[in-house]
Amino acid sequence: MKSLKLSLDDTTYEQLHARCGGDEEAMKNFVAKAIEDWLADSYPKTSDRPKKNVGNLDEYLKSGKSGTRSYGIKGQGW
Numbered sequence: 001m002k003s004l005k006l007s008l009d010d011t012t013y014e015q016l017h018a019r020c021g022g023d024e025e026a027m028k029n030f031v032a033k034a035i036e037d038w039l040a041d042s043y044p045k046t047s048d049r050p051k052k053n054v055g056n057l058d059e060y061l062k063s064g065k066s067g068t069r070s071y072g073i074k075g076q077g078w
Contacts, residue, residue, distance in 0.1 A: 006031065 008016070020026035 016027050016030065020030055
């Protein structure tokens with residue numbers, strides 16, 4: 001586990017101190033949880049993203065007519 005030292009302005013520190021009843025361990029846990037929640041909302045896990053449909057390249061390239069430029073978007077004619 002990594003640790004990080006934070007500097008807070010007086011107002012923020014006092015609010016956090018009051019919210020956690022002056023318990024420094026509770027303050028640390030609260031801040032760590034708040035950051036975890038913020039990161040989870042801001043940066044979805046890669047496993048949550050839809051997967052791209054990636055097929056076999058050989059099959060894709062062979063699907064066009066050989067010797068023609070009629071590949072449309074696939075080959076864009078070149």
